[in-house]
Amino acid sequence: MAPKVKILSNYFGIDQAWTYDFYTGHGGYETAKKVLVEKQPDEVTAEVKASGLRGRGGAGFPAGMKWSFLAKPEGVPRYLTVNADESEPGTFKDRAILEWDPHMLIEGILIASYALGVHQAFVYIRGEFHLPEVHLSQAVEEAYAKGVIGEKCLGTDYKLDIVVHRGAGAYICGEETALLESLEGKRGYPRLKPPFPAVSGLFGCPTIINNVETIANVPWILANGGAAYAALGTEKSPGTRLFSISGHVNKPGVYEEELGIPLMTLINENGGGVRGGKKLKAVIPGGSSTPVLTPTECETITMDYEALAAAGTMFGSAGIIVMDEDTSMVEVIVNLLHFYAHESCGQCSPCREGTGWLHRTMKQLLKGQGTADDVEKILDIANQMEGRTVCPLAAAATMPTRSYLTKFRSEFEALLPKLAGV
Amino acid sequence: MPFTSEQQTRFEKAVAKYPHKQAALLTCLWIAQEIDGYITTAAMEYIAQLLEIPPSHVISVLTFYSMYQTEPIGKYHIQVCHTLSCALAGAEKIISHLENRLGIEAGETTEDQLFTLTRVECLASCGTGPMCQVNRSFHENLTPEKIDALLDTLKKEGAAHGPQS
Structure with a gap:
């Protein structure tokens, strides 16, 4: 068996790994220097394209292709924005990169910005993150002081500024256009697309928005070549990913593995199995917005974009939440619907009203105060919400709702009053 | 000015x-x-x-963002995550324990203005739940005993430094 390849998590958990001295002591910034001196920007994009790297925020869009869509009108600034607004329930992997290896992210930003012809990059970090922000901000200061970024990046004529921008508590700002609005000093209301940010993004200028983990892969890809990255994982889902495992497992945590790994290997080997020797009941594979999987589905599924899509769910943010046999699926969906109702930005009526309605109806049902047609009513509301909003938050609430109702229907029906005469 | x-x-x-x-x-x-x-x-x-x-x-x-305050709150803002992973790990027990110890309900501030207790949504600490954020610091893998120790420390610290200016 080939030795396990680690791209992102080599220095997680190591004291001082977040410092410039540690990073450069382990070969840090050598790749960026080589790239800035020896490569043309388009060659960098070509390498990322060849790697097959897909966006690690949730949507899984090929990163190199996204970069190649960036409009480049003369005399107009372009921006790179890194999405560090990690807030999808069940996901805590960007936090690990920011806390332990922020210079890896900065090197990725430097290489990506160079490829894109960007001279100002923003990192939008969620307001609740303290330690990650402290480590990232310190790293940015160090990078300026050591001449890594600034007027003359690494001694070349290339100029780059990085601004760490703190959010203030709003899940919706993880949606890329809401993030841009927030960064412009507005409410985080998602924008209609098109125009796509690559054409008209931050301050109306062409903008690329990438997730922290996506950008953190870039130095390794440029150091080792796109082909080496593409050789990892599966053909259509190349590379490694940071899996966040939480819920009823013995060893919750962030684990880096190649894509295509069986879900049960992650749960049993990385996660140490279900806690207390209990039986598995359900698993959320990619953050709370992704449809839930039953134990039978879990048995055979592999963690790659294609296999998860074929099973009717999504890879999302690779946030795996494990639930044991004692878990009430009704309680779970009530919990999640509370989240979505709280986090709906309020811009679109179907989402603002629908998420609240779903939550209230489901909560009544949980209390045993539902009515006989509640399950049908909930499914009807879900149908009315989908496809009628600016952004996917409504779908993020309805997709799991439908999956819990369909796959664990008897649990919901057991709480319903008996139909008269039946 | x-x-x-x-x-x-x-x-x-x-x-x-x-x-x-x-x-x-x-x-x-x-x-x-x-x-x-x-x-x-x-x-x-x-x-x-x-x-x-x-x-x-x-x-x-x-007013769009949850973290900005427009009124004074307690010196220590205890924010307990109650979203799914933390809920599976026992967040409700932690919230009840805090409510009992502080004599307030979530959403309230103690009379001495020392503590405000709030339920919050996912803080990206899902692998170390139940957890809370006190002002800016995360406190993870909470138990009732850990909460007691934390409250004792904060009370001592709060008394030493006086009320929030």
Whole structure:
């Protein structure tokens, strides 16, 4: 068996790994220097394209292709924005990169910005993150002081500024256009697309928005070549990913593995199995917005974009939440619907009203105060919400709702009053 | 003028980082909250003037985000995550324990203005739940015993430093 390849998590958990001295002591910034001196920007994009790297925020869009869509009108600034607004329930992997290896992210930003012809990059970090922000901000200061970024990046004529921008508590700002609005000093209301940010993004200028983990892969890809990255994982889902495992497992945590790994290997080997020797009941594979999987589905599924899509769910943010046999699926969906109702930005009526309605109806049902047609009513509301909003938050609430109702229907029906005469 | 010249420099430095003044709004609100503990009306007016935007826009934006305060809160803001992974790990027990110990319900502040207890949504600490954030610091893998120890420490610290200015 080939030795396990680690791209992102080599220095997680190591004291001082977040410092410039540690990073450069382990070969840090050598790749960026080589790239800035020896490569043309388009060659960098070509390498990322060849790697097959897909966006690690949730949507899984090929990163190199996204970069190649960036409009480049003369005399107009372009921006790179890194999405560090990690807030999808069940996901805590960007936090690990920011806390332990922020210079890896900065090197990725430097290489990506160079490829894109960007001279100002923003990192939008969620307001609740303290330690990650402290480590990232310190790293940015160090990078300026050591001449890594600034007027003359690494001694070349290339100029780059990085601004760490703190959010203030709003899940919706993880949606890329809401993030841009927030960064412009507005409410985080998602924008209609098109125009796509690559054409008209931050301050109306062409903008690329990438997730922290996506950008953190870039130095390794440029150091080792796109082909080496593409050789990892599966053909259509190349590379490694940071899996966040939480819920009823013995060893919750962030684990880096190649894509295509069986879900049960992650749960049993990385996660140490279900806690207390209990039986598995359900698993959320990619953050709370992704449809839930039953134990039978879990048995055979592999963690790659294609296999998860074929099973009717999504890879999302690779946030795996494990639930044991004692878990009430009704309680779970009530919990999640509370989240979505709280986090709906309020811009679109179907989402603002629908998420609240779903939550209230489901909560009544949980209390045993539902009515006989509640399950049908909930499914009807879900149908009315989908496809009628600016952004996917409504779908993020309805997709799991439908999956819990369909796959664990008897649990919901057991709480319903008996139909008269039946 | 609600801020000293030194404090004003902090605001101005933040504004200089952005290509457009309004983009510094969230950052300016953070600075104001750090200085006063919450965002005062005078601070809102100052920020509006500094960024050349209407005060109504400042209020519209700050009320959108959950972390800005427009009234004084307790010296220690205990925010307990109750979203799914933490709920599976026992967040409700932790919230009940805190409510009992503090004699308040979530959403309230103790009479001595020392603690405000809030339920919050996912803080990206799912692998180390149940957890809470006290002001800015995360406290993870909580148990009732850990909560007791934490409250004792904060009470001692709070008494030593006096009420929040």
